[in-house]
Amino acid sequence: MTKKGILLINLGSPRSTAVKDVKEYLDEFLMDEKVIDYRWIFRALLVQGIILKTRPAKSAEAYKTVWTEEGSPLIVITKKVQQKLQNLVDIPVEIGMRYAEPSIEMGISNLVEKGVKQIVLFPLYPHYAMSTTETVIEKAEEIRKQKFPDVRINYVQPFYNRDFYIDCLAESIREKLPENFDALLFSYHGVPERHIYKTDPTKTCNMNDCCYKDHHPSHAFCYRHQCFSTTEQVIRKLGLSKDKVIVSFQSRLGKDKWIEPYTDHTLETIPGKGIKKIAVVCPAFVSDCLETLEEISVEGQAQFLDAGGKDFNYIPCLNDDDRWIEVIRTLCEEQLEQFYFL
Missing domain, CATH: 3.40.50.1400 (Rossmann fold)
Known part of the structure; x- marks a missing residue:
């Protein structure tokens, strides 16, 4: 063989x-x-x-x-x-x-x-x-x-949507969630909006409601949809209500428009909306790296606390679980x- x-x-x-x-x-x-x-x-x-x-x-x-x-x-x-x-x-x-x-x-x-x-x-x-x-x-x-x-x-x-992966990710998050939190933030790595259109061979993506439609032809190639899908399935496994979950996108570069909302802007504004205690997870990464350990755990935490946040909990990646x-x-x-x- x-x-x-x-x-x-x-x-x-x-x-x-x-x-x-x-x-x-x-x-x-x-x-x-x-x-x-x-x-x-x-x-x-x-x-x-x-x-x-x-x-x-x-x-x-x-x-x-x-x-x-x-x-x-x-x-x-x-x-x-x-x-x-x-x-x-x-x-x-x-x-x-x-x-x-x-x-x-x-x-x-x-x-x-x-x-x-x-x-x-x-x-x-x-x-x-x-x-x-x-x-x-x-x-x-x-x-x-x-x-x-x-x-x-x-x-x-x-x-991103395989049941055994979702189970693994959800359980990893569940074990590390603090007892009291106002919101769980899913921060995904960002990409320029034009990348979404470029990777869609069906040319049916409109960067709007198609992300939420069932069986849309662009879904197999749409990063934005796939991030939302992972989030939806994980919070269902965790039994969380949608009003306790936020999705954002980090690490943008340059002045081009990237998919929104941006993580840094989110962290700076949510304390003013009464969200003072958060947990943050970064499911686009399976291994902790500069973008999670420094950009989120250090810079992101500082942005959140400086804006009036009280409690910031970073949930590690899957790593070698x-x-x-x-x-x-x-x-x-x-x-x-x-x-x-x-």
Whole structure:
């Protein structure tokens, strides 16, 4: 039988908190046309001519606040997930990052060196977006065709609405919810509104009520809908009323319009509406990273408290929770079985 393997893909991280390493990472990340989708010349002018002049130093300071003795939290957590999954399956498991090291190419190469010819590649993103799932698949296919033409890859699809994932996420949140809170805030990573339209092959999305319609043709590609769907299903599992739940989107870049409402604006305004005690969860991320540990837990908390909030509770990502590892195994096994039908 053809040997099979699993490759887990996460976003990536600078190799250190040194400004030069952060600059190198941001250059690769922001110059991806799936992240900043301008024509190359305009993207280069923005990223290399403006952003990389000042942002690396600021980002390096932010990374220092979350860096551990073992290194980048995202890399450390992904390695723990790899090891736990490896303990559950009898085929090789490797990791790769869309940006920086270990690269996707390195991950595939490590599997090929172990005799693997069929790979289940798992982009560790619950929701579909051109700047996450789409760019991972596109990069992996480019590498496969150029370097590993004899390798076959099956991709784990977005799992934002799978029951066993929702159960896992809901239970993780339930265990960490404070006894008294005015609202549970779901803060998802934001994307520019134009990305929603670009990723919709059906051209039926109107960025309005279609997110809430049943079986709308754009849903399989609509990040906005998928975030709302995850929220709705989780709060149903938790038995929460909708008036105790808020959805917002964080991490916007530049002056373009991103999907709303924005997390920073939300945190600054809700205390004035009587919401003084909140819990915050970030389901777009499966691993804690700069965007959760610093942007939300540090900056977001300060914004909320400065605006009159009294109690801020950040609920960690799934990280290496054993229930999450079981979800990963189940999703990978589904794709492993598909090799038998090809």
